[in-house]
Structures are given as structure tokens and as C-alpha cells.
Amino acid sequence: MSTISNHMPTDELQAIDAAHHMHPFTTQNELAERGARVITRAEGVWIHDSEGNKILDGMAGLWCVNIGYGRDRLAEVAARQMKELPYYNTFFMTTHVPAIALSQKLSELAPGNLNHVFYAGSGSEANDTNLRMVRTYWAEKGKPTKKIIISRKNAYHGSTVGAASLGGMGGMHAQGGLPIPDIHHIDQPDWWTEGGDQSPEEFGLERARQLEQAINDLGEDNVAAFIAEPVQGAGGVIVPPETYWPEIQRICDKYEILLIADEVICGFGRTGNWFGSQTVGWKPDIMTIAKGLSSGYQPIGASIVSDEIAEVIGGCEFNHGYTYSSHPVAAAVALENLNIMQEEKIVEHVRDDVGPYLKEKWQALADHPMVGEANIVGMMGSIALTPHKESRARFASDAGTVGYICRERCFANNLVMRHVGDRMIISPPLVMTRDEVDTLIERAAKSLDEGMARIKDEGLWKPAS
Numbered sequence: 446m447s448t449i450s451n452h453m454p455t456d457e458l459q460a461i462d463a464a465h466h467m468h469p470f471t472t473q474n475e476l477a478e479r480g481a482r483v484i485t486r487a488e489g490v491w492i493h494d495s496e497g498n499k500i501l502d503g504m505a506g507l508w509c510v511n512i513g514y515g516r517d518r519l520a521e522v523a524a525r526q527m528k529e530l531p532y533y534n535t536f537f538m539t540t541h542v543p544a545i546a547l548s549q550k551l552s553e554l555a556p557g558n559l560n561h562v563f564y565a566g567s568g569s570e571a572n573d574t575n576l577r578m579v580r581t582y583w584a585e586k587g588k589p590t591k592k593i594i595i596s597r598k599n600a601y602h603g604s605t606v607g608a609a610s611l612g613g614m615g616g617m618h619a620q621g622g623l624p625i626p627d628i629h630h631i632d633q634p635d636w637w638t639e640g641g642d643q644s645p646e647e648f649g650l651e652r653a654r655q656l657e658q659a660i661n662d663l664g665e666d667n668v669a670a671f672i673a674e675p676v677q678g679a680g681g682v683i684v685p686p687e688t689y690w691p692e693i694q695r696i697c698d699k700y701e702i703l704l705i706a707d708e709v710i711c712g713f714g715r716t717g718n719w720f721g722s723q724t725v726g727w728k729p730d731i732m733t734i735a736k737g738l739s740s741g742y743q744p745i746g747a748s749i750v751s752d753e754i755a756e757v758i759g760g761c762e763f764n765h766g767y768t769y770s771s772h773p774v775a776a777a778v779a780l781e782n783l784n785i786m787q788e789e790k791i792v793e794h795v796r797d798d799v800g801p802y803l804k805e806k807w808q809a810l811a812d813h814p815m816v817g818e819a820n821i822v823g824m825m826g827s828i829a830l831t832p833h834k835e836s837r838a839r840f841a842s843d844a845g846t847v848g849y850i851c852r853e854r855c856f857a858n859n860l861v862m863r864h865v866g867d868r869m870i871i872s873p874p875l876v877m878t879r880d881e882v883d884t885l886i887e888r889a890a891k892s893l894d895e896g897m898a899r900i901k902d903e904g905l906w907k908p909a910s
């Protein structure tokens with residue numbers, strides 16, 4: 446084990462962290478007791494902690510470090526931009542070169558008529574923009590009653606008041622008085638958990654038709670938009686049955702509502718195309734982007750909107766914006782990130798090379814006695830843990846108990862893999878090599894074996910009745 450000596454001992458760092466640093470989505474007191482893992486540096490697909498462990502990052506940070514860690518070019522661009530123009534806003538009839546260049550690049554990359562970019566500091570902020578933009582759009586078109594946004598249960602669209610309301614996470618709605626009014630949630634297309642006796646095909650159709658039902662129940666004149674992730678990420682990498690998206694598109698074509706594809710995870714190569722909506726064959730009017738936009742090197746998000754929406758919104762003063770909208774350093778870094786993606790053909794790498802390789806290996810995990818289904822699209826995958834595959838049974842313990850044990854085993858084996866309830870998920874850097882995929886799969890399989898042994902030891906190997 447190599448030690449790194451340019452910082453305080455780990456326990457001292459942990460004590461200060463526990464005393465002063467509040468962590469997101471964390472039970473703070475529990476963390477204070479066990480101590481946070483201190484990550485000190487990273488390169489490629491590997492992160493290092495203060496104890497000298499070298500850990501394979503199967504989550505690309507938080508689904509974002511698509512081009513991998515340690516890219517000098519991004520550091521250099523950031524330094525250059527900071528010296529030249531560290532900050533200026535674009536509110537008062539001003540603009541700057543990084544915003545101009547990035548907007549042009551994004552409109553080239555985005556499909557169809559999506560040619561206009563409104564910047565934010567994050568994915569959550571971009572979805573807040575979308576919420577206000579679609580309602581303003583309809584008001585400007587003389588249809589102010591079109592306000593309701595239809596979303597899906599268990600969707601993740603961010604953590605601001607607006608974005609968390611758009612999202613369908615029960616645990617988030619339970620705190621702080623969410624959701625805000627005029628947001629309606631339909632069921633998610635999670636066949637493994639909720640499909641009952643239906644075939645995946647039937648189930649996919651049924652879940653898609655809930656959108657049509659909702660539009661009819663709420664009244665087309667009251668519905669502004671439908672928002673969805675092409676593949677649900679934080680909800681557990683739920684890959685819908687093949688019948689789902691074509692039916693959603695049919696419904697979207699039939700009614701006059703706007704379609705928002707939340708591409709924060711699926712965008713920028715994650716699914717083997719530039720955007721996830723291309724992979725599932727869906728034509729949005731707005732795309733939310735963040736995460737892979739800058740590979741996480743700078744905080745930046747945006748909404749890419751259609752010519753039609755830009756035209757309508759352009760007719761009024763849209764009273765919305767953030768101090769850091771189109772931040773020049775973030776924009777310059779994002780642009781360089783996209784340049785690297787193009788030069789190194791990273792989308793093609795996912796689509797034609799490492800993606801199919803990972804898919805084959807990942808799907809083979811379904812042979813493990815504790816794995817029910819193994820789903821994967823491009824470089825985002827999930828496995829459902831079950832004590833009884835044939836009946837797709839859940840564990841009797843609280844959802845997440847078993848998943849947590851497996852996640853701990855992954856960490857012990859120097860692999861970052863997350864759990865969502867009792868699903869294990871991966872979303873590794875897109876630049877991963879085949880050798881690194883082999884390491885990921887070996888460590889995942891070993892962790893599943895160890896997790897299963899522990900689950901049995903602890904008497905948790907019981908299906909829910």
C-alpha cells in the first residue's frame with residue numbers, strides 16, 4: 446500500500462469533515478460515526494483514497510466523468526480562460542467567446558431543430574429553467590392554462606424545489622413540502638419490479654398509455670409538457686421494454702404538448718449515441734444537459750431548445766437567469782471536453798467497441814444465483830438482486846438492505862458500484878478499456894459472491910411474501 450503524505454492523517458481529516466461538512470443525500474450522524482472515505486486524486490478510470498487504495502470508478506464520479514480523470518487539456522483551458530476572462534455575465538446585452546463557441550458546438554451536436562442554448566450551473570437549474578420556459582411558452586402563445594407537466598414516479602430531475610418536484614422520488618417529496626402544484630406523475634416502465642404477470646411488451650405498452658390517459662384526464666388544454674429521462678438513471682438504470690418508447694412517441698405526436706428529454710445522464714455518449722433520445726428514438730423539443738457536458742470538470746448545465754420555442758420565447762423578456770449562466774470558464778472547459786470526445790471518437794468507442802464488450806460481460810452476470818435481470822444500454826447498466834429469480838421476488842428485508850451489503854463488498858474490493866434499493870448500478874467513464882471492463886466484472890462478481898454469503902449469514906436470504 447502506498448501512502449500519500451501531503452495531507453493530514455485520515456482520521457483527522459474525517460473528524461474535521463464530520464464537524465463542519467454537511468454531505469448531500471446522507472444521514473450525517475451515521476457518517477460521522479464511520480468516517481467519510483477521503484478521495485485524494487484520480488486518473489483515467491481510477492480514484493485514490495487517503496489510505497492508498499486505488500479504486501476502479503464504476504460510476505464516473507456521479508455519472509459525469511465521461512472522458513476520465515486527469516485530462517491536462519481541460520486544466521490548461523481552464524487556467525487560460527481564468528487569466529483572460531474569469532467571469533462575465535450575459536444578462537445585459539453582452540456575450541463572450543466561450544458562450545458563443547459552445548452554443549454553436551451544441552447546436553451542431555444536438556439533433557434536428559434543437560439549436561438554441563440557455564445555460565445554468567447544473568442539471569437541476571436547467572430543469573427549473575425548463576419548467577418556467579414551457580409555461581411561459583404556452584402563455585405567450587395565448588394558452589396560459591397549459592401549465593401541468595407530466596413526469597414519472599421514481600424519475601430523477603435534480604434537487605432544487607422545481608427539479609425535485611418534477612422528479613418522482615418519494616423520499617425527496619416527503620421533505621420540505623414538495624411537489625409544487627401542477628406536476629403530475631405517472632408510473633415508471635420498470636417491468637422487473639412492477640410488471641406482475643404481464644409480458645414486458647404488454648407492460649411497456651400499458652405504462653406508455655398512462656401518458657395518454659393522463660393527458661385525457663387532465664385535459665390537453667391544461668398540459669404543458671412531458672419530461673422523461675430516455676433511460677432512468679438514479680431511479681436504478683431502468684431500461685424500458687422495447688414497446689415503451691415508440692408508444693410514447695405516438696402519443697406525443699398526437700397531442701399538442703412539449704417534450705423534454707432529460708439527457709443529463711444519457712447525453713454525450715452514455716448510451717452509444719450523442720444523446721439518449723436518439724438511442725430510444727424519441728424527438729424532444731427541449732433537452733436538459735449537464736454532467737457529461739463538461740465531464741464534471743466544471744459545474745455547468747443547459748437547456749437546448751427548438752427553433753420554435755426559441756422564436757416564441759424570443760418575443761418576450763424571459764425573466765429568468767443565473768449569475769453563472771454561461772460561465773466563461775465552465776463553457777470553455779465544456780467545449781474542450783466535447784472537442785476531445787470528437788477527436789478521440791468516444792461515442793463510437795461506446796457504440797462499437799467497449800459498449801458491446803461490456804454488454805456481453807454484464808449480461809453474463811445474470812447467471813449469478815442472486816442476479817435476476819442484468820440490463821445495459823451503452824455504458825449504463827443495472828442488475829436486480831433477488832432471492833428467487835423465477836418469481837422475480839424481492840427480498841423480505843427493507844429495500845436497500847441487501848443492496849447496501851453488496852455495495853460495501855464492492856468498496857472493499859476497490860470497485861465503486863452504487864445501489865438503488867436492491868439494484869446495483871454502473872455508469873463508468875466512457876473511455877474505459879476492455880481490460881478495465883474485465884477488472885470491473887471480476888470485482889463485481891467477487892463482490893456479489895461475498896455479498897450473497899453475508900446475506901445468507903445474516904439470515905436475509907428470504908423472499909418477500
Ligand SMILES: *Cc1c(COP(=O)(O)O)cnc(C)c1O
Pocket residue numbers: 508566567568569570572601602603604674678679707708709710735736746
Ligand atoms: C444528476 C441529474 C440531474 C441534476 O443535475 P445536477 O447537476 O445534480 O443538478 C437532473 N437530471 C438527471 C437525469 C440527473 O441524473
